[in-house]
Amino acid sequence: MQPHKRVIEPTPWRSQKDEVRAPGKNKDGKMVKRTSLEGNxxxxxxxxxxxxxxxxxxxxRDAFLGIRRFGAFQRSLGxxxxxxxxxxxxxxxxxxxxxEPAADGSAYRDYVLTPKGRGLFPILVALRQxxxxxxxHPDEIATVLVDRAHRxxxxxxxxxxxxGTPLAPGETMLAPR
Amino acid sequence: MQPHKRVIEPTPWRSQKDEVRAPGKNKDGKMVKRTSLEGNxxxxxxxxxxxxxxxxxxxxRDAFLGIRRFGAFQRSLGxxxxxxxxxxxxxxxxxxxxxEPAADGSAYRDYVLTPKGRGLFPILVALRQxxxxxxxHPDEIATVLVDRAHRxxxxxxxxxxxxGTPLAPGETMLAPR
DNA sequence: TCTATTGGTTTAATAATGCAACCATATGGA
DNA sequence: TCCATATGGTTGCATTATTAAACCAATAGA
Numbered sequence: 001m002q003p004h005k006r007v008i009e010p011t012p013w014r015s016q017k018d019e020v021r022a023p024g025k026n027k028d029g030k031m032v033k034r035t036s037l038e039g040n041x042x043x044x045x046x047x048x049x050x051x052x053x054x055x056x057x058x059x060x061r062d063a064f065l066g067i068r069r070f071g072a073f074q075r076s077l078g079x080x081x082x083x084x085x086x087x088x089x090x091x092x093x094x095x096x097x098x099x100e101p102a103a104d105g106s107a108y109r110d111y112v113l114t115p116k117g118r119g120l121f122p123i124l125v126a127l128r129q130x131x132x133x134x135x136x137h138p139d140e141i142a143t144v145l146v147d148r149a150h151r152x153x154x155x156x157x158x159x160x161x162x163x164g165t166p167l168a169p170g171e172t173m174l175a176p177r
Numbered sequence: 178m179q180p181h182k183r184v185i186e187p188t189p190w191r192s193q194k195d196e197v198r199a200p201g202k203n204k205d206g207k208m209v210k211r212t213s214l215e216g217n218x219x220x221x222x223x224x225x226x227x228x229x230x231x232x233x234x235x236x237x238r239d240a241f242l243g244i245r246r247f248g249a250f251q252r253s254l255g256x257x258x259x260x261x262x263x264x265x266x267x268x269x270x271x272x273x274x275x276x277e278p279a280a281d282g283s284a285y286r287d288y289v290l291t292p293k294g295r296g297l298f299p300i301l302v303a304l305r306q307x308x309x310x311x312x313x314h315p316d317e318i319a320t321v322l323v324d325r326a327h328r329x330x331x332x333x334x335x336x337x338x339x340x341g342t343p344l345a346p347g348e349t350m351l352a353p354r
Numbered sequence: 355t356c357t358a359t360t361g362g363t364t365t366a367a368t369a370a371t372g373c374a375a376c377c378a379t380a381t382g383g384a
Numbered sequence: 385t386c387c388a389t390a391t392g393g394t395t396g397c398a399t400t401a402t403t404a405a406a407c408c409a410a411t412a413g414a
Contacts, residue, residue, distance in 0.1 A: 034371065034400060035256070037231065041319035043308035044238050044301055045231075054214065054222075054229040055402095061221050064346060070361050079212070080403050085362060095313075107411060108360065116311045121346040122334045123307060124221055126300040131220035134293045136272075142218035143351040147338040151352060154344060155337045157299045161324040167331060169241060169298040174320040175328060211369055211402065247392050257372050262393060284380060285391065 050094050051120065055079055055087050057127070060096070060113070060120050068103065068110035096120070122157065129156055227271050228297065232256055232264050234304070237273070237290070237297050245280065245287035273297070299334065306333055 037049035051057055055077065062076050074084050088111055091097040096117040099109040128145060132138065133156075144153050159167045214226035228234055232254065239253050251261050265288055268274040273294040276286040305322060309315065310333075321330050336344045 039317065041317060042238070043305045043312065043318045043320075045235060046312055046318070047304040047308045048231045048234060052231040052234070054225045057225060057229070058222060061219070065351070071359080074361090080405090081362065082364080082404095083402065086401095106360090118346060119307055119311050122336065123300065123303040125336055126303040126334070127224040128220045130296055130300060131223045134296050135220065135223055140216065140218060141220045141223070142354060143220075144354050145349055146352045147344050148348050148350045150339065152339040154349060155339065155341070157303070157334045157336060159299065159302055159334060160332045162327065162329040162332065164332070167324050169295055171325050172322055172331060173325045174242070175323045177319060177321050248390080251392090257374090258393065259373095259395080260371065263370095283391090 047123075050096065051123075053087075055083060056091060057120075057124070059084075059087055059091065060117060061124055063097065063111065063113050063117065064121065064124065068112060069108065070111070073111070091117070125154075126157055224300075227273065228300075230264075232260060233268060234297075234301070236261075236264055236268065237294060238301055240274065240288065240290045240294065241298065241301065245289060246285065247288070250288070268294070302331075303334055 037045040037052070040046055040049065051060065058077055059073060062073055067073055067076055070084065070088070073088070074081055077084070079087075088097065092099060092111070094116075095114055097111045098114050099111055102108045102110050125145065132141060135141065146153055159172070161167050161171075214222040214229070217223055217226065228237065235254055236250060239250055244250055244253055247261065247265070250265070251258055254261070256264075265274065269276060269288070271293075272291055274288045275291050276288055279285045279287050302322065309318060312318065323330055336349070338344050338348075
């Protein structure tokens, strides 16, 4: 007996409803696109649509550390320049970064965080604290986030109710808006 | 005059040091790999290495909402089953999800959050709150996170110093560990 | 004026993702 | 008990994203 053979082309014995399409194409014959989360009603998905790839968040991180120039981002992150170009443009388009004349007076441009971009700080802190708490090799973590005035580690981010009492995940729920 | 022509193959006038390599290969002729953030000393990068793609965080989100079964994740997220398979396996491997016998007594398995996975909650909250505060179409956001007891929206995550005073991004810095 | 730096773009190759077909096992009902 | 359907995947292929390296125009520096 023959081993199973994959049927890709339409075959006579295949029923009408069991339609055969070329892989990589949908029923309209349109191209397959990487799914976008744009317009998703979930705010988490909406955020991920804007900054949900690593490079974007690492660029933001570096921006918080004071990096402003294209070349500096590239050297710091070690990513391909074409990717950096695309990412920076997307972040500017979304109002997370803005360009301005270079601080050193040259004809080049700096990339700086907008207020919307600075609003991402809690996300970076949350990512950092998760790693600090759960990473399997915490000894490999090089830095601690401290408050500049006293040089002491910051507190963990804490989710609180309206009245200030701390909330565990299970003590919360989603309500329609 | 001819338009510029791209030189990919080695040419006589090209110097020794200006070596020519096939694009997509490095100097050793090895395959191009997607960069991994594993072992990176930055804790943000380490977190992103574990959960830095959309689908993973959306799976986690659904897990917090009580979704446990393969098929339920797939229907909820609308992602391809092969991708879901890979993602779930990676999350289990990293100790973020675990499998256990299905709660309904069937022979299937449930995917449930581990303590490490539940530790991701602040990240999800931070993503949510950023969208709530800065999204251009906040009217499209369907839900609010409330505390279960009083049904009132939770507070914004607040970064605090050791002594409890709130900290802005600029009032923090990184110190070596 | 010449050279190096900066900030990209282009090309070719590989890796990741998406879609749909396929399949083995489990479940539910007649 | 038999059969149909649901579940939880795997496989194959097309498309898209990411990457490394070459290339280039404009700027800056000497």
